[in-house]
Amino acid sequence: MDKWSNGVLEYMSEELDSESIGQENEGYEKSDVEIKVVVLFLAGLAVLLLVVMLLMTGLYDFLEFKFERTGTEVSPLVDIVQIPPGPRLQANPAEELVLVQGWEEERLNSYQWVDEDTGTFRIPIDRAIQIISETGLPARESGGDSPEK
Numbered sequence: 001m002d003k004w005s006n007g008v009l010e011y012m013s014e015e016l017d018s019e020s021i022g023q024e025n026e027g028y029e030k031s032d033v034e035i036k037v038v039v040l041f042l043a044g045l046a047v048l049l050l051v052v053m054l055l056m057t058g059l060y061d062f063l064e065f066k067f068e069r070t071g072t073e074v075s076p077l078v079d080i081v082q083i084p085p086g087p088r089l090q091a092n093p094a095e096e097l098v099l100v101q102g103w104e105e106e107r108l109n110s111y112q113w114v115d116e117d118t119g120t121f122r123i124p125i126d127r128a129i130q131i132i133s134e135t136g137l138p139a140r141e142s143g144g145d146s147p148e149k
């Protein structure tokens with residue numbers, strides 16, 4: 001340690017010397033907690049607890065009496081069920097996913113009329129791929145629609 005820090009420690013030890021404070025350094029307090037103060041605090045706490053218990057019992061009895069007299073819940077908002085505006089969250093997303101996938105599979109793998117009047121119908125996707133691979137896609141006629149090179 002340098003000279004300055006030694007001087008500070010010596011100064012602090014002189015400041016905190018028990019004789020300069022006016023107390024003897026015996027390692028414990030000379031006076032105890034006054035028992036009267038502790039007993040009064042605990043008595044006040046017990047009285048407060050008793051008062052709160054009586055108030056809660058009175059409130060409970062009042063609400064029970066009011067319920068028996070009217071035959072309805074105290075709050076008119078108890079039975080109101082409000083459905084929040086959409087979009088709503090899914091209740092069971094895994095189950096709904098299975099249903100949607102089943103619907104998609106049925107549409108992709110079945111024959112079905114789309115419009116009988118025009119003769120349009122749906123064929124399975126595998127059959128459609130097979131037909132297109134055999135015949136090819138229809139080509140655009142060369143005409144005024146295509147840009148010239």
